[in-house]
Amino acid sequence: MALPTNVYRVLEAIVGSENISQEPVILDTYAFQWLAETVTGGKFFTRPEAVILPQDVEEVQAIVKACNRYGVRFKALSTGWGPWNAPGGEGVIQIDLRRMNRILDIDEKNKYAVVEPYVIFAQLQVEAMTRGLNCHIIGAGANASPLASCTSMSGMGLSGISMGYSARNPLAVEWVLPTGDILRLGSLGSGAGWFCGDGPGPSLRGIMRGAHGAMGGLGIFTKCAVKLYPWPGPPLMQIEGVSPSYAAPIPDNFRCYVLSFPNWDSFADAAYKIAEAEIGYVMGKQIGAAIAPMLMATSATEYAQIRQSGTADEIMQEFRYSFQLILAAHSLGEIEYQERAVKEILAETGGWIPSLTQDPQVQKTLFRMLIKADINSTVFRLSGSFGTSFGAETSCDAAVAHAKAGEQVKKKYIDRGLIVDDGAEWAWGAEMNEQGRYGHLEELFMYDPADSESAKGAAEFLEETSLMCKDRALGLPIFELVRGGLGPNAHDIYGPACSNYHIWQRKIKKAFDPNTASDPSFYIEP
Amino acid sequence: MALQDYRNDMQRCSRCSCCKWPPLAQIKSWRFSHVCPSMVWGNFHAYSASGRLIAGLALLEGRIDYTDKFVEIVYQCQMDGACDISCKVNRDLEPLEAMLELRARCVDDGQILPAHMLMIESLRSDDNPLGEPKAERGKWAEGLDVKDIAREKADVLYFAGCQHSFDRDLWGAARAAVTLLRMAGVDVGISGTQEACCGGRAYEIGYRGEFTKYAEHNIETWNAAGVRTVVTSCSDGYGTLKLHYPKVGKTMNFDVLHITEYLDRLITEGRLKPTKKVPLQVTYHDPCHLGRLSEPYIPWEGVESKVLGQVVIQDPPKKFRRGTNGVYEPPRNVLKSIPGLELVEMERIKEYAWCCGAGGGVKEAYPDFALWTAKERLEEAKATGAQALVTACPWCERNFRDALAQNGEKMKLYNIAELLLEAL
Numbered sequence: 001m002a003l004p005t006n007v008y009r010v011l012e013a014i015v016g017s018e019n020i021s022q023e024p025v026i027l028d029t030y031a032f033q034w035l036a037e038t039v040t041g042g043k044f045f046t047r048p049e050a051v052i053l054p055q056d057v058e059e060v061q062a063i064v065k066a067c068n069r070y071g072v073r074f075k076a077l078s079t080g081w082g083p084w085n086a087p088g089g090e091g092v093i094q095i096d097l098r099r100m101n102r103i104l105d106i107d108e109k110n111k112y113a114v115v116e117p118y119v120i121f122a123q124l125q126v127e128a129m130t131r132g133l134n135c136h137i138i139g140a141g142a143n144a145s146p147l148a149s150c151t152s153m154s155g156m157g158l159s160g161i162s163m164g165y166s167a168r169n170p171l172a173v174e175w176v177l178p179t180g181d182i183l184r185l186g187s188l189g190s191g192a193g194w195f196c197g198d199g200p201g202p203s204l205r206g207i208m209r210g211a212h213g214a215m216g217g218l219g220i221f222t223k224c225a226v227k228l229y230p231w232p233g234p235p236l237m238q239i240e241g242v243s244p245s246y247a248a249p250i251p252d253n254f255r256c257y258v259l260s261f262p263n264w265d266s267f268a269d270a271a272y273k274i275a276e277a278e279i280g281y282v283m284g285k286q287i288g289a290a291i292a293p294m295l296m297a298t299s300a301t302e303y304a305q306i307r308q309s310g311t312a313d314e315i316m317q318e319f320r321y322s323f324q325l326i327l328a329a330h331s332l333g334e335i336e337y338q339e340r341a342v343k344e345i346l347a348e349t350g351g352w353i354p355s356l357t358q359d360p361q362v363q364k365t366l367f368r369m370l371i372k373a374d375i376n377s378t379v380f381r382l383s384g385s386f387g388t389s390f391g392a393e394t395s396c397d398a399a400v401a402h403a404k405a406g407e408q409v410k411k412k413y414i415d416r417g418l419i420v421d422d423g424a425e426w427a428w429g430a431e432m433n434e435q436g437r438y439g440h441l442e443e444l445f446m447y448d449p450a451d452s453e454s455a456k457g458a459a460e461f462l463e464e465t466s467l468m469c470k471d472r473a474l475g476l477p478i479f480e481l482v483r484g485g486l487g488p489n490a491h492d493i494y495g496p497a498c499s500n501y502h503i504w505q506r507k508i509k510k511a512f513d514p515n516t517a518s519d520p521s522f523y524i525e526p
Numbered sequence: 527m528a529l530q531d532y533r534n535d536m537q538r539c540s541r542c543s544c545c546k547w548p549p550l551a552q553i554k555s556w557r558f559s560h561v562c563p564s565m566v567w568g569n570f571h572a573y574s575a576s577g578r579l580i581a582g583l584a585l586l587e588g589r590i591d592y593t594d595k596f597v598e599i600v601y602q603c604q605m606d607g608a609c610d611i612s613c614k615v616n617r618d619l620e621p622l623e624a625m626l627e628l629r630a631r632c633v634d635d636g637q638i639l640p641a642h643m644l645m646i647e648s649l650r651s652d653d654n655p656l657g658e659p660k661a662e663r664g665k666w667a668e669g670l671d672v673k674d675i676a677r678e679k680a681d682v683l684y685f686a687g688c689q690h691s692f693d694r695d696l697w698g699a700a701r702a703a704v705t706l707l708r709m710a711g712v713d714v715g716i717s718g719t720q721e722a723c724c725g726g727r728a729y730e731i732g733y734r735g736e737f738t739k740y741a742e743h744n745i746e747t748w749n750a751a752g753v754r755t756v757v758t759s760c761s762d763g764y765g766t767l768k769l770h771y772p773k774v775g776k777t778m779n780f781d782v783l784h785i786t787e788y789l790d791r792l793i794t795e796g797r798l799k800p801t802k803k804v805p806l807q808v809t810y811h812d813p814c815h816l817g818r819l820s821e822p823y824i825p826w827e828g829v830e831s832k833v834l835g836q837v838v839i840q841d842p843p844k845k846f847r848r849g850t851n852g853v854y855e856p857p858r859n860v861l862k863s864i865p866g867l868e869l870v871e872m873e874r875i876k877e878y879a880w881c882c883g884a885g886g887g888v889k890e891a892y893p894d895f896a897l898w899t900a901k902e903r904l905e906e907a908k909a910t911g912a913q914a915l916v917t918a919c920p921w922c923e924r925n926f927r928d929a930l931a932q933n934g935e936k937m938k939l940y941n942i943a944e945l946l947l948e949a950l
Contacts, residue, residue: 023595026570028584029577034540043537053569081542103556122550123559142550143543239551242850244615246551299618301839374550377542377616383836384538421835448836450537
């Protein structure tokens with residue numbers, strides 16, 4: 001369905017001719033997405049009818065109202081990384097929120113920042129650190145948008161142990177509903193500022209994003225207050241070394257570890273104990289066994305040489321049941337206490353600190369990676385792309401069950417040569433959100449998007465693990481739902497096994513979006 | 527290499543947008559957190575390195591054809607390479623090389639800009655892309671009484687480059703450089719009117735034939751003259767000589783040094799002794815072609831293969847240029863050697879420095895964009911509190927001067943050689 005000329009003119013009048021385009025070369029850069037090849041067989045999803053760049057909430061509202069008036073669907077994006085950002089089908093315009101890129105306020109006393117959609121975590125973090133604060137950064141990395149994560153998309157990250165995850169961190173929100181009405185959630189709704197997401201004023205966090213977010217299927221979020229947390233480190237982290245081995249000195253009141261364990265069960269026991277001791281600042285399994293040799297390599301070729309020489313065998317074994325841990329304290333006495341607690345936990349669980357990670361330089365590199373969350377796109381380095389599976393929020397014990405299940409399935413695909421041989425292990429996450437209230441774990445895998453057989457294998461792996469989630473009651477396979485591989489009725493597969501949530505979700509969609517103007521493809525078809 | 531040789535890189539772009547930012551760990555504030563002028567100027571994703579890789583792929587797949595907008599997207603970019611450096615923190619891709627091939631493909635297919643055609647016509651007629659008469663070349667050195675290597679032998683050839691040769695505002699920098707070399711007892715000569723463009727700008731805007739012609743001519747001329755070292759104050763020229771000249775496959779019987787490297791060496795050896803105080807707080811702008819784009823060419827010919835299932839490797843192993851081996855310390859050392867002078871750094875420096883805006887044919891084709899880019903850098907310079915901005919490239923200096931003039935601003939601007947001369 002081509003966008004009628006008169007509708008284009010209406011949209012153009014809202015943002016100006018320089019901020020809207022129907023040029024194929026521009027449209028294709030929005031149709032192109034990571035993982036597209038596992039769904040469409042090529043690098044492109046459906047091309048949007050137009051791309052439009054609003055600069056404020058008034059323009060967003062006018063665009064959404066025009067879409068409702070003329071029967072056009074819209075899909076908004078912030079940084080636009082991931083298949084759920086792409087139009088789900090024909091007749092969709094893409095609303096790129098890039099021009100809305102300001103940090104509007106940082107309230108030091110009440111520990112929150114108000115951000116627009118195109119602010120990225122890296123920007124927010126450096127501004128927060130100058131004020132003795134920090135923000136939760138999601139697993140996707142510091143190049144992602146805090147607003148998008150808080151309002152619309154999952155949001156797990158390794159700082160979850162001390163900073164919660166993105167469902168917890170939004171406070172007041174400015175929301176352009178699919179109809180074009182503006183709804184201000186929380187304290188903002190009663191004119192009381194940004195300090196609270198749940199009142200005084202409407203509290204609709206569950207509808208707004210629930211556990212995983214509507215991924216652009218329920219309107220557009222234009223401002224969001226995001227919780228900030230204490231940062232007892234320097235106002236500006238000094239970075240040493242050269243790319244790709246940047247490193248950050250570890251302040252005296254911090255510690256940075258990799259902790260290894262003999263098996264998954266002792267791994268889970270230790271995670272619980274650390275959470276219960278309330279000593280973790282960042283904790284989780286960022287660097288799995290297969291990726292550990294990257295600590296010694298600067299390219300995929302070097303990595304392969306290390307693996308093939310056998311020098312990485314011991315390291316990989318040590319990283320198999322391991323997680324990374326950063327301790328942060330407000331005094332030297334406190335950090336010494338935390339350090340003693342870690343030693344006791346290791347003794348109780350049979351854990352140890354791998355020799356590689358006792359090297360101060362490796363520790364500094366890890367410290368930078370874990371605080372700055374800047375290595376996350378390294379998962380693309382070895383084969384060109386990666387995917388992830390499972391991903392429900394659950395207990396740490398159940399998360400470990402995901403890891404065990406993932407290993408079994410993955411081995412088949414490795415044996416067929418379709419994905420990277422990572423020793424059938426790369427459980428990512430295992431962060432103990434909110435000091436252990438619940439955990440999260442995904443099984444990552446790496447494939448080559450330029451190789452159609454590898455891409456097909458990746459799709460098969462995702463489908464198999466996703467169906468396993470239902471068959472073995474492992475929770476919602478969040479990644480498969482947002483990839484789009486199961487098609488528009490994905491939730492009908494899982495809803496009956498999960499309290500029929502899909503019925504409620506569909507009703508919410510109909511109530512909030514009577515014209516189905518907000519592209520439902522990655523949320524739920526009405 | 528040709529555009530299709532980068533097809534796998536295009537397909538392996540994840541659209542993570544890291545090419546739009548400095549290496550994420552190096553971001554120091556919201557205000558100066560972008561690294562790609564083209565993306566900030568153009569706003570649509572197509573204006574990023576990722577966008578250009580996607581555009582290249584779409585072209586190869588026949589999804590799209592050339593349009594005016596396509597050509598604008600390809601050329602509205604300084605080719606400053608910051609995207610390439612940020613990408614390579616986490617990836618083994620070659621976005622800048624692919625973008626250069628996309629330009630070469632455009633030229634091959636006749637998709638060219640009138641402003642670039644004028645540059646090429648000027649090259650063909652007068653050996654410079656600035657539209658200046660060849661006979662005027664060499665005037666910058668009048669009265670210096672320096673050797674002409676066409677007539678006399680010299681150990682060192684000072685290569686002025688086009689901008690220093692024809693822009694009278696910048697003659698002082700070239701004259702200062704030669705004066706400093708001679709003060710240190712260096713046996714230096716110039717080519718005068720016989721000097722020709724390095725060809726670097728032609729390479730950047732996609733005209734490979736013109737580039738090869740100048741590269742071969744200069745290498746042959748300098749080899750024949752028997753010079754042991756070619757020194758230049760032009761960072762664009764330096765980057766071209768270090769990175770692109772080796773690609774033409776001709777033996778270069780001479781070393782290539784930027785003037786800041788040579789001056790740093792002369793100061794270290796005690797042959798230049800800055801003693802006069804220059805009480806000034808300055809900040810230093812890293813020219814792209816002296817920094818990340820000056821990393822020496824690393825020849826590689828091989829094949830891509832896979833091990834461990836799907837791990838993509840290069841056979842033989844390939845060394846990736848990540849910008850960290852550019853010329854960063856010599857200019858800083860020179861500045862630090864000047865008594866009374868204090869150097870304060872901007873936020874975006876070295877391999878992730880913000881571009882001045884002049885390169886890649888942008889100043890000629892999109893002057894407003896070039897000036898906007900320079901003004902953004904001047905804002906960053908002012909934010910340091912420095913009284914002056916120092917650079918080591920005539921293209922940067924020209925663009926900064928134009929931006930300051932347009933804004934009516936008074937910030938002092940120095941070429942590093944002129945500043946050093948003040949201290950002697």
